[in-house]
Amino acid sequence: MTSRASIVSGVLAAAAAIAAGEGLAALFSLRESPLLAVGQTVIELTPGPIAEGIIGVVGQADKPLAIASVVVAILLLGSLVGRWWLPHRLRAFLLVTALVVLTSAAVLSRPYGGVAGVFVSVAAGVVVLGVLELLLRERRHVQADIARRSFIRTAAVIAVATVFVGAAGEVMASRRRRRQAVEQVRASLKLPSRSAAVPAGADLGVTGQSPWLSTNRDFYRIDTALQPPLIDPEGWTLRIHGMVDRELTLTYQDLLDRGLEDAWITICCVSNPVGGDLIGNTVWGGVPIKDILAEVGIQDGADALLSTSDDGWNCGTPLEALTDGRNALLALTMNGEPLPIPHGFPVRQVVPGLYGYVSATKWVVDWEITRFADFEAYWTQRGWGERGPIKTESRIDVPGNGETVDAGMTTVAGVAWAQQVGVEGVEIRIDGGQWQKATLGKAPNVDTWVQWTTQWDAEPGEHLIEARATNADGVPQTEEVADVLPDGATGYPRIGVKVT
Structure with missing residues (x-):
């Protein structure tokens, strides 16, 4: 009974510490709480093949899963601390101290980290110790007292947990208020862009087929941000430096003053399996990247643009893909609206022909013109290819597999x-x-997907349907099966159907 009470007390102490950390993070208006900092650090330390396996299983639910996993791990460690609290007090104290140190290190490793975040981490550790001492300070009791004291202890814990849950709710409210403020700014923007009509003949209107236009709400999202950065356009800047003739810092208004160009562009995630849905097509509005690069002047020897997000994520993009005339954009709009926050508001990159992990930096704030030989970007450090050109692919939407x-x-x-x-x-x-x-179907340019359809005289039985695309150079989609690592999946999409 005592052992069980110790374990439960440890779990409740850990839960109280999480809630306290979230509440203090709200009080100090931290961009990231220690919990989120730990979650982001876990994501960054996860080896590429494991990260890819997780995305393959859970898809766009990876962020809730990451947060839930960190919470569960903390609660399990709390149970261990509680179990040790009476018989091995020093061991329990050292484990809590180690967790505080690791959490503080995670906080300081983040772009938004600082002394306040470390203080919150330490305070959370103090909460663990304090709650355990409160719940388990009575060490020796006669057997008859155990049930009564256990009840009192549980009631006290519930009261404490209620207070801290209220604090956790406050941090969520604080985050909502900040997001609402940015959403209000976003909604008030009057940008020179509007929704474009789907080109005639592009959407074949087949029931069950993916619409030619992916709506903002349905557009896939894969990134490493547990919570997307909340950036007011008035405070946004893009610093351009490195191997350039002239350094330049652009503001949001600077981009607007240059005028926005619209382009239909399909973008795809390298984690998209053959036949997968991590791909979308819409009209983007923005400033041509090639014009900005021409303005700053690229020095001899440079072959890469290292772009960095507000949350510290980065990628390397071949300069050739940004200067060869394709519609590579610093995008401000998506389907005629200011970019949604999860898709990079206020500014992101869109580069047709390259997987997003080497091109599609959201919440972009820094450009360094450099050489691939001089850096390794976020995903290339984890085993993905350096340049990531999108392969010729097809997908079967109708009928559904099975x-x-x-x-x-x-x-x-x-x-x-x-x-x-x-x-x-x-x-x-x-x-x-x-x-x-x-x-x-028809397509307005070479940078969008195209719909296709045909009729099949289906005979009773079980059948395998395969598809392949051929590009305009006469090169067919390869049948060779390859995993998404290191630079995108290949093979024919295949589905099985039963005909009755």
């Missing part, structure tokens, strides 16, 4: 993409037979 369909003429449809080249054709085959051509 679906049962009626015999007779059946619609097969999906999307395909071959950025910077364009899609010349898409074919399907049934059960390894002859390839059959599909009908393509």
Whole structure:
């Protein structure tokens, strides 16, 4: 009974410490609480293959999972501290001290870290010790007193936990207020952009097929930010330095004064498996990156742009892809609206033809013109390729994998993409037979995906449907199967259907 009470007390002490840390973070208006700092550090220290495996399993639910995992780990460690508190007090104290030190180190490693964050970490550790002492200070009792004292102890813990949960609620309210303030600024912006109509013939209107235009709400999101940075455009700047003739600092207004250009662009995550949905297509509005680079002047020998986000994430982009005439943008709008906060508000990069991990920096605040030989960016440190060109790929949307369909003429449809080249054709085959051509929708440029559809005379039984795209240079999508690591998945999309 005593051992169980000690473990429960440790868990409750850890929960109280988490809540206290969140409450103090709100009180001091910290950009990140110690809990989030620890979560971000865990993400940064996770090896690439493990990170990719997690994304492959949970997809866009990776951030809630990361936070939940950190909370569970803290509670488990709290249970251990509680278990040790009576028989091994020094051991318990040293474990708490070690956790405080590690948490403080995580706080200081973050772009927003500072003395206040360290103080909050220390205070959380003090809360653990204080709550345990409060709950377990009575060490010797006769057996008859255990049940009564356990009840009193539990009631006291509930009261304490209630106070700290209220504090945790306050930090959420504080975060909401900050977000609401930025959202209000975002909503008040009058940008020279508007939603563009879907080009005639681009959307084939097949039921179940991915819409040609991905709405802002449905657009995929993969990044490392547990909570997206909240940036007021009036305070945003982009510093451009490194191997340039003239350093330059741009403001949000500077970009607006240059005028925005709109471009339909499909962007894709390197973690997208064959047939996956980590890809989206919309119209982006922004300033051509090539014009800004021409203004600062690139020095001989430079071959990379190292861009850094407000939260410290970075990536290296080949300068060639930013100066060869493609629609590489410093984007301010998405589908005619100011960028949504999760998608990089106020400014992000959009570079067609490259996976996002080497090009699509959100909340971008720093550009360094440099050489690939002189740095390793966030994901290249974790095993991904250096340059990340998007491969020619296709996907089958209709029918769904494992679906049962009626015999007779059946619609097969999906999307395909071959950025910077364009899609010349898409074919399907049934059960390894002859390839059959599909009908393509129209596309306004080579940087968007294209819808395709065809009819199949389905016969009863179980069947395997495969698809492949061919780009405008006549090069077909490769059948060779490759994982997303190190530079994007390959192979034919395959689905199984049952025909009755």
